[in-house]
Amino acid sequence: MTQHGHEADTVFARALAGDRRALGRLLSLVERGGPAAERITELAHPHSGRAHIVGITGAPGAGKSTLTGQLMRLLPERSFRPAVLAVDPSSPLTGGAILGDRIRMDDLAGESAFIRSMATRGHSGGLALAVPGALRVFDAVGYDPVIVETVGVGQVEVDVAGAADTTVVVVTPGWGDAVQANKAGLLEVADIFVVNKADRPGAADARRDLELMLDLSHVTGQEDAAGYRPPIVMAQALDGTGADALWEAVAEHRSHLEATGQMADRRRRRLRLEVISRLDQMAQAQAAAVLADDVGRQLLGEVEQRQMAPTTAAARLAERLLTDRRSGRGTG
Amino acid sequence: MTQHGHEADTVFARALAGDRRALGRLLSLVERGGPAAERITELAHPHSGRAHIVGITGAPGAGKSTLTGQLMRLLPERSFRPAVLAVDPSSPLTGGAILGDRIRMDDLAGESAFIRSMATRGHSGGLALAVPGALRVFDAVGYDPVIVETVGVGQVEVDVAGAADTTVVVVTPGWGDAVQANKAGLLEVADIFVVNKADRPGAADARRDLELMLDLSHVTGQEDAAGYRPPIVMAQALDGTGADALWEAVAEHRSHLEATGQMADRRRRRLRLEVISRLDQMAQAQAAAVLADDVGRQLLGEVEQRQMAPTTAAARLAERLLTDRRSGRGTG
Numbered sequence: 001m002t003q004h005g006h007e008a009d010t011v012f013a014r015a016l017a018g019d020r021r022a023l024g025r026l027l028s029l030v031e032r033g034g035p036a037a038e039r040i041t042e043l044a045h046p047h048s049g050r051a052h053i054v055g056i057t058g059a060p061g062a063g064k065s066t067l068t069g070q071l072m073r074l075l076p077e078r079s080f081r082p083a084v085l086a087v088d089p090s091s092p093l094t095g096g097a098i099l100g101d102r103i104r105m106d107d108l109a110g111e112s113a114f115i116r117s118m119a120t121r122g123h124s125g126g127l128a129l130a131v132p133g134a135l136r137v138f139d140a141v142g143y144d145p146v147i148v149e150t151v152g153v154g155q156v157e158v159d160v161a162g163a164a165d166t167t168v169v170v171v172t173p174g175w176g177d178a179v180q181a182n183k184a185g186l187l188e189v190a191d192i193f194v195v196n197k198a199d200r201p202g203a204a205d206a207r208r209d210l211e212l213m214l215d216l217s218h219v220t221g222q223e224d225a226a227g228y229r230p231p232i233v234m235a236q237a238l239d240g241t242g243a244d245a246l247w248e249a250v251a252e253h254r255s256h257l258e259a260t261g262q263m264a265d266r267r268r269r270r271l272r273l274e275v276i277s278r279l280d281q282m283a284q285a286q287a288a289a290v291l292a293d294d295v296g297r298q299l300l301g302e303v304e305q306r307q308m309a310p311t312t313a314a315a316r317l318a319e320r321l322l323t324d325r326r327s328g329r330g331t332g
Numbered sequence: 333m334t335q336h337g338h339e340a341d342t343v344f345a346r347a348l349a350g351d352r353r354a355l356g357r358l359l360s361l362v363e364r365g366g367p368a369a370e371r372i373t374e375l376a377h378p379h380s381g382r383a384h385i386v387g388i389t390g391a392p393g394a395g396k397s398t399l400t401g402q403l404m405r406l407l408p409e410r411s412f413r414p415a416v417l418a419v420d421p422s423s424p425l426t427g428g429a430i431l432g433d434r435i436r437m438d439d440l441a442g443e444s445a446f447i448r449s450m451a452t453r454g455h456s457g458g459l460a461l462a463v464p465g466a467l468r469v470f471d472a473v474g475y476d477p478v479i480v481e482t483v484g485v486g487q488v489e490v491d492v493a494g495a496a497d498t499t500v501v502v503v504t505p506g507w508g509d510a511v512q513a514n515k516a517g518l519l520e521v522a523d524i525f526v527v528n529k530a531d532r533p534g535a536a537d538a539r540r541d542l543e544l545m546l547d548l549s550h551v552t553g554q555e556d557a558a559g560y561r562p563p564i565v566m567a568q569a570l571d572g573t574g575a576d577a578l579w580e581a582v583a584e585h586r587s588h589l590e591a592t593g594q595m596a597d598r599r600r601r602r603l604r605l606e607v608i609s610r611l612d613q614m615a616q617a618q619a620a621a622v623l624a625d626d627v628g629r630q631l632l633g634e635v636e637q638r639q640m641a642p643t644t645a646a647a648r649l650a651e652r653l654l655t656d657r658r659s660g661r662g663t664g
Contacts, residue, residue, distance in 0.1 A: 042641040049638055132642075271635050271642060276619065278646035279653065283615040286654050287608065303603050306381055309374040310464075310603060314610035321611065322618050323655055 008039040030133040047140035055164030062170040063196040066237035076112040083143035086117040170194045173202030198234040340371040362465040379472035387496030394502040395528040398569035408444040415475035418449040502526045505534030530566040
């Protein structure tokens, strides 16, 4: 811990001073998890809470990366200092194999921007910890907005979308009707829709389907009450059409979140979920230990021999794992 | 608990004696979770461990339900007493809306078979507990084999497939190449492949792709060492072609599992996972309580105010949630 703490402290100080190589190292340490990642979280947390976190999600091939690239071109011109975290196995920004693309992207973005990809597998603590950790680091060292690009298929990625203040869902004509987006849980998380490749046939239909879906379903919950309806932006990411309009919609959503107090609510909920994830992780580690010792192995043996029900074994193990809250043996 | 225990005991005894209505009620109680479900697990566990659990999985539209229906027609003729648990939102066997179909299926299966669908949402304990609970009930009251039909998309369903002794993966010509199956994690879990709709163009290609994939990847792990290679059965579920060959492959896989000791290994691993799921559920419930009390709310408040890192808050909460194993305060 001391050694990890030492490196983490030094690297964090350098990254805070603007050292891009130190920032890269910091993100690697956060992604790896363990004591160094925890120390970085401690260091970064007091500096964080300013950046606008923008999630960009959608099916593979919808054009998320291209759209993100256009924002990275646009934002520095407007004196923003944007960062991208690409958590998307299909993104050209992700994975060592397309290092060439990453370098090109970095060149395009220039010194005022930073692009980082993160693998979706092989995290000891899981993406549930690695993603908020990386976003916090970007935030702490002064990047704003921080864009997180995720593929909108499967629960993991929808959960990652929950890491954002504003979630942009990208669809394309012919990508599938709004029912598909609904099935994938995308409509529930969308604050803004982009119909990309809007020059293709069916773009107007895609827009109409989304409008209809918004009319029919009050999926946005509390935001309906606050008078917010997700806007639909038509875009052609390849030539940059719609990037301005998208950024305008993002800025408007941010104003809406701040005016209604929802920004604070969303951040509170995220921090709460992060604490719960960390707590779960610790409980799971200790549960594995309780199962692996002599008593645990004996209980499992009795379950296998059908001498004890799994429910009974779990209750016995819980007695050994968890403090008994009712008798006040908790140490807090 | 006493009341739940009383109803569970009565209903279980009736189901064990062959009462089909009692069995339906038993499955509802298991699906609902809570004390009655726990009592049923206690009652059923000593009677279970005999049935062969066969998972049937694949993309929506692959023909899983039709294939399952053919097995349900075939097996009673051969003196088996099969049951089906359909955990598949796209299955015609699933959901109240297609009650007519369920009744027709039940008629077809006759008195010697039982078909039950389970919703994939709204389980307090999650499918991780409801599925093994329902399979155990079928097993305990004498059904064998027990077929569990799941849609092979998403991690949840692949986990459910882990509930089986033998997993059958159904693909169709043009359904997509073997790469798709690999991506969805289906190749890793397959003990038997079915190429359904084998009269369609591309069926031979689908078979060749699967063979190639099996040649290239040693995905079956330990089973390669034991000389087992997943067979590929060509089928036309609509007219019943291939149902015999599929059942033969299932029986052969069962013999292989028993001869190599893998049957016992798989069951041991499943029981272990079930105990862990139950333990996790208890830990999560208690974690929620720890977070919601005065101390928990104060810690979360400090995290929100950036006065405390989420890591520190989680560690403090863990002290209150978990017994300290090192100091031997555990009560087991």
